Amino acid sequence: MPRDVNRRKSRQEDFADCLEECEEKKRDGNMLQMTAELIPTLGGRDNTYSATRWVEDVESNAEIFDWTPLQKLLIAKRSLTGTALLWLRAERPHKSWEELKTALLKEFPDHLDVKAVHELMSSRKKQPNETCQDYMLVMKELGKRGKMPDYVAIKYIVDGIIDRETNKMMLYGVTTYGELKDKLKIYETVKSKLKLEDEKARAKPIERQIRCYSCGELGHTSRGCPSREKGVKCFKCGDFGHIAMSCKMATSQENRPEKEVQQWRYQPKQENPRRLMFGSVGTSSSANFTSSNSDNVGGIVKQDDNMTFVSEDVKQIVNKGSSIMKKNKPLKNLKINGNKEVSALIDSGSEVNLINEDFYSTLSVPKFEDSLVLSGLGFSKVFSLGQCFDAHCSLEIDERSYKKVTFHIVSNDCMPYNIIIGQEFLKNVVMIMNGGAVSLFPKGEEWLASINCYPCTVDLVGPVSNPVLKEKVVRLVEGYKPQQTKDAPVELKIILKDDIPVAQRPRRVSPKEQEEVDKQIKQWLEDGIIKVNDIG
Numbered sequence: 001m002p003r004d005v006n007r008r009k010s011r012q013e014d015f016a017d018c019l020e021e022c023e024e025k026k027r028d029g030n031m032l033q034m035t036a037e038l039i040p041t042l043g044g045r046d047n048t049y050s051a052t053r054w055v056e057d058v059e060s061n062a063e064i065f066d067w068t069p070l071q072k073l074l075i076a077k078r079s080l081t082g083t084a085l086l087w088l089r090a091e092r093p094h095k096s097w098e099e100l101k102t103a104l105l106k107e108f109p110d111h112l113d114v115k116a117v118h119e120l121m122s123s124r125k126k127q128p129n130e131t132c133q134d135y136m137l138v139m140k141e142l143g144k145r146g147k148m149p150d151y152v153a154i155k156y157i158v159d160g161i162i163d164r165e166t167n168k169m170m171l172y173g174v175t176t177y178g179e180l181k182d183k184l185k186i187y188e189t190v191k192s193k194l195k196l197e198d199e200k201a202r203a204k205p206i207e208r209q210i211r212c213y214s215c216g217e218l219g220h221t222s223r224g225c226p227s228r229e230k231g232v233k234c235f236k237c238g239d240f241g242h243i244a245m246s247c248k249m250a251t252s253q254e255n256r257p258e259k260e261v262q263q264w265r266y267q268p269k270q271e272n273p274r275r276l277m278f279g280s281v282g283t284s285s286s287a288n289f290t291s292s293n294s295d296n297v298g299g300i301v302k303q304d305d306n307m308t309f310v311s312e313d314v315k316q317i318v319n320k321g322s323s324i325m326k327k328n329k330p331l332k333n334l335k336i337n338g339n340k341e342v343s344a345l346i347d348s349g350s351e352v353n354l355i356n357e358d359f360y361s362t363l364s365v366p367k368f369e370d371s372l373v374l375s376g377l378g379f380s381k382v383f384s385l386g387q388c389f390d391a392h393c394s395l396e397i398d399e400r401s402y403k404k405v406t407f408h409i410v411s412n413d414c415m416p417y418n419i420i421i422g423q424e425f426l427k428n429v430v431m432i433m434n435g436g437a438v439s440l441f442p443k444g445e446e447w448l449a450s451i452n453c454y455p456c457t458v459d460l461v462g463p464v465s466n467p468v469l470k471e472k473v474v475r476l477v478e479g480y481k482p483q484q485t486k487d488a489p490v491e492l493k494i495i496l497k498d499d500i501p502v503a504q505r506p507r508r509v510s511p512k513e514q515e516e517v518d519k520q521i522k523q524w525l526e527d528g529i530i531k532v533n534d535i536g
Contacts, residue, residue, distance in 0.1 A: 035065045036075045043082030044108050051108040053145075054079075055101055073097045084108065117146030121156040128366075132184040135160070140177060151175040162366045167191070198369060202383055328436020332421070335396040337363060342418050346431070346438045350422030355407040357385060359418040365393060372408055385409040395425075397440050402429075 038061055042054040058079070062072045076097060080088050087107055094100040121142050126135045136157055143153030157180065158171045170187060174180045214222040215233050227233070230240035236247040330346040340363060352372070360367070365388045372384040389406035396402075405425055432439040461477075464470040509517065524530045 035061060035067075036078065039075060039079045041079050041081045042084050042108075044084035044087065045082060050110040050145075051084075051104055052110045055105065069097055073100060076100060114146050114148070117142055117148070121146070121153065122159070124156075125160045125162055132161075132188055133181065136177070136180060136184060150177060154180055162368075163191075164368065195369070198371060201371065330433060330436055330438045332397060332438050332440070334419075336419070337365070337394055338396060344419035344421050345417045346426070346433070347420050347422055348426060348431070350420055352422050352424050353405065353407045354410055354415055354420040354422065355388075356412050356415050356418055357409055358412050360388070360407075360409050363388075367409065370408060374408075374410070382410055382414045385411065400440075400442060402442075 039058055040049065040054065042049070042051060044051070058072065058076050061067075062075075067075070073094070073096060077088065077100070084104070091103065094103065121139060124139060124142070126132070139153060139157045139160065143150070143156070146153075154174055154177070158168060158174075161168055161171070167190070168187070171180070171183050174183055209218050210221060211218050212220050212222050212225050214225045215227045216235065217225075220226075222228070227240065232243050233240050234242050234244050234247045236244045331343050332346050333341065333343050335341050342359065352374070354374075367386040367388055370384045370387040372387070374382045374384065376382070386409045387406060388409070389404070393405045393407055394401060394403045395405050402425070407419070426440075428443065430441040430443055432441070461470050461473045464473070521530070525532070
């Protein structure tokens with residue numbers, strides 16, 4: 001009986017040991033799978049992550065987690081992707097980690113030198129969806145691979161942040177990564193606050209004053225006008241009882257009192273926006289050129305509830321779209337950034353250069369914040385969505401390049417053209433406009449030489465009054481052909497001497513005069529006034 005009990009206990013202990021061993025193997029398998037995910041993949045084509053660095057990562061993790069040689073070989077093979085995986089499949093099976101490491105380093109050598117690292121860091125820019133800390137760590141790794149000092153790599157990091165120099169001023173002068181990390185946190189905080197303030201400023205509604213379209217006074221509408229019983233008001237003479245179309249007063253603007261003109265024609269400006277003037281074929285909801293609620297009396301401007309001024313002349317132009325299309329507009333074909341061809345409107349009335357949002361999205365240039373406010377007809381205001389400037393934008397017009405051009409981005413429904421070239425660009429060039437044709441030249445006199453060209457004609461006869469006689473003389477001169485009639489029996493033989501050069505002197509004289517010159521030189525040599533200079 002005791003023997004059976006001991007046998008039963010032994011079986012239970014063996015089962016417990018087996019179960020514990022299975023649990024331990026399961027834990028080891030899970031641990032191996034989790035630690036294997038720490039090894040980055042090696043594709044063989046990434047210059048920023050070499051095979052040498054990958055081998056160091058594998059060996060350091062194997063030492064930390066106590067991998068066996070077989071586990072190290074298995075994890076290394078599973079970490080190969082792309083070109084490296086194709087190479088592994090094409091090679092014979094490697095039986096050990098050392099054999100795989102030697103063959104891998106021979107196939108994918110680390111050919112990234114210091115020059116290549118400098119080029120990579122100078123071309124690497126911070127992406128819009130990338131945080132400053134992630135960008136700093138990527139650049140820090142490149143700097144360590146190039147074995148460059150920390151302060152040099154930090155300069156590349158600061159230059160790679162696309163922003164105004166005034167905003168990046170706090171980052172200059174940093175020499176350590178710890179200090180740079182703290183400065184980048186402050187920089188991101190300031191940028192987020194500036195962006196929030198800009199969004200609040202754009203979302204703030206613009207207060208407009210109410211104006212009566214019956215009398216032109218501020219502070220009330222036409223429904224509650226105190227002068228409503230007097231009838232309609234003429235906006236030419238300022239009297240009641242008739243409209244401007246029936247006014248007998250001269251239409252000259254100079255005869256009208258300046259105070260009266262300012263009361264009804266102009267809306268007081270709340271700010272000082274930049275001017276933006278361009279024509280549009282058709283109506284636009286955002287431009288507010290027309291309004292269904294506006295009233296029109298005698299062709300004079302009226303306003304709606306939104307204080308948008310509309311004139312009868314503007315309405316007529318908008319309604320005659322077909323006639324406007326026939327007119328030649330000052331359009332110019334150009335290339336932006338060397339590859340995008342577009343037709344741009346040349347507008348000398350616009351103070352800035354504009355680009356619409358759709359066309360900007362096709363360009364691979366960064367956008368910077370901009371708080372510019374544009375105004376046009378009826379004092380309607382348009383907020384700029386941003387700007388692109390300096391080395392990011394260049395134009396090519398008529399095979400001439402213009403660099404560092406600034407464009408302000410506006411929404412599509414505010415501008416019927418892809419690009420508008422304004423005074424910001426035109427003030428630096430010479431513009432010649434003839435109808436719808438526009439020619440742009442750089443400032444200077446080089447291009448004038450090709451314009452002032454005149455055909456040159458040679459008058460063979462001179463001032464002859466008789467045209468028939470002149471034609472005969474010209475025909476004789478042009479038709480003359482010399483012909484040899486006799487041979488002169490005279491021959492000239494040139495005898496060359498060693499002491500007399502064949503080449504002519506700069507100042508040629510006759511033989512008799514040359515004899516006199518030689519005599520004078522000989523006399524001066526005998527008197528010691530001059531002497532022979534033997535250069536050779």
